[in-house]
Amino acid sequence: MTLHPPHRLLMGPGPSSADPRVLRAMSAPLVGQFDPVMTGYMNATQDLYRRVFRTANDATLLVDGTARAAIEAAVVSLVEPGDRVLVPVFGRFGHLLVEIARRAGAQVETVEAPWGQVVDPQRVADAVRTHRPRLVAVVHGDTSTTMRQPLADIGAACAEHDALLYVDATASLGGNDVRTDDWRLDVVTAGLQKCLGGPSGSAPATLSDRARDAVQARRHVEEGLRTDDDEPRGTVIGSNYLDLAQLLDYWGPRRLNHHTEATSMLYAAHECARVVLEDGLDATIERHRVAGAAMAAGVEGLGLRVFGDPAHRMHNVVAVHVPDGVVADAVRQAMLDDFAIEIGTSFGPLHGRVWRIGTMGWNARRDAVLTTLAALEHVLRAQGVTVPTGGGVTAAQEALAA
Template sequence: MTLTPPHRLLMGPGPISADPRVLRAMSAALVGQFDPVMTGYMNATQALYRQVFRTANEATVLVDGTARAAIEAAVVSLVEPGDRVLVPVFGRFGHLLVEIARRAGADVATVEAPWGQVVDPARVEEAVRAHRPKLVAVVQGDTSTTMCQPLAEIGEICARHDVLLYVDATASVVGNDLRTDDWGLDVVTVGLQKCLGGPSGSAPTTVSDRARAVIDDRKHVEQGLRTDDDEPTGTVIGSNYLDLAQILDYWGPRRLNHHTEATSMLYAAYECARIVLEDGLDATIERHRVAGAAMLAGVQGLGLTVFGDVAHKMHNVVAVEVPDAVVADAVRAAMLDDFAIEIGTSFGPLHGRVWRIGTMGYNARKDAVLTTLAALEHVLRAHGAAVPTGGGVAAALEVYAA
């Protein structure tokens, strides 16, 4: 059977419609993993992502796999059984960090905020003093609630208390400000499928010198394959594929074989970063801010209520409370069936209660925003909701005209 995916405008919380330039890059010819051309592409990709992450970290690489592969690689490579980990939780993906840390054998404490809010840094510092963790692990932008956690103060707290700081910025990178070095972030992992405008399957990752030293202290030595003389001082990292020590050696100057690089995904990651930097990192963040502000104004122009603390909302996704007059999944189905537009539901306590509408990457465009709002107005009216005629599009256009 020939694959013939239908056309979709993916306006949910991710994945999004990939930029055509990225898809074209993925169709380029394959080369061997140790071909000088390939290693040159790897070096170039590292250089691009240092700019995306705003870091000087030499250890800036791709983890082959979805964004979750890099999350798990970071946690299992930093955390040994019995280590204390603190996770600020304000949505589903904070709970994911808790689960992964516990699977790594950590003693995990949490500091939680109600869904729709972010965690007060003062509460984080209080928990750091009480729990004395080795690692604080936090999500920057949690798409389940659309909240964006401020990080600069948490970075200062971790530095004061000599605690490592890991950040999952999958949903926020290049759509919201992220400053790895300025904010003292030790490890940051992301994915391509949101604001970077690519497909899921490659996870850019950056590691500070301080975090790399912790990882290297657990380095596994493979008899006959590795040249390291030192035995690990900590427990051996529990995963082979997600062992950051080996991944960093593979991407380093010695190119110690660990796996076969996913060539087409490297092409995608390279092109995602190249497009962002060609347009300008600050300009890309601003494009997401404007598109998000237009979508926010548009749903409010339709008389819909926005979920959560708008002051801490991510630029690139908005959660809209479902009106009492309609069935949430029926509206989503009509958007898909009649207009080929996908919007998202949410998880846990928000499932069926909110729709999540994204403006990310290639879809952070004026036409995509206006088309989605026009279609949503039509579907809501068809399902019995009283909405102002043209209210969404008109409100969004005012944002674009400002």
């Protein structure tokens, strides 16, 4: 059967619609992973992502897999059984970090905030002093709640008490400010399918020198490939594919064989970063801020309430309270059936209570915002909700003109 994917405007919390420039880049001819041309492409991609992450880290690379592959690679490569890990939790993806750390054998402590808020950085700093974790693992922007966690003070506390700081920036990189070096973040991972405007399947990552040293202290060399200098040290990591020590050798000067590089996904990742930097990183972040503010103004213009603490809302996802008496999934289905627009629901305590509408990547633009609001107005009216005629589009236009 030939696949004929329908046209969709992906305005949910991710994935977002891929930038046409990225899709074109993916159609380029394949080259082998040890071709000098490919080696040059890998080097160029590393250089681009150092700029996107705002870092000088030499250890900057791609993990072949969706964003979760890089999340798991970071945690399982840093954590040994019995290590203490601290996780600030303010949404679904904080709970994911807890699960992965426990699977790695960690003793996990949490600092939690209600969904719709962030964790006070002082509470995290106090917990670091109390528990003295080896690793603090935190989500920057949790799309389940649309909240963005402040990181600078957490980075300072971790550095003071010799804890490594891992940040999941899957949903924030490229659309919100992420300052790896200034905020003293030791490991940051992301994905292409949110603000970077690409497909899922490649996960940029960067490691500080001390995080790289911690990973390499657990080096595992595949049986049959050892030399006298390649004896494993410390606890052997349970994963081969997600072993960051081996991936760093693969991406580093030694170019040690590890796996067959996902060539087309590397092309995509390279083009995502190139587009962001060509447009300007600050300008790209501002484009996301403007589009997100217009969407928030638009849903309020329809008489709907925005969920969560506005002071800590991500630029690129807006959560909207579902009006009383409205079936959330019926509205989502009508948006898809009648307008080919996808919006999202949420998880856990927010499932069926909010819609999540994304303005990210290629879709962080005026026409996508206005089209989505016009369609939402029509669908709500068809569901019996009284909404101001043109209220959403008008409010968004005013926000865009401000």
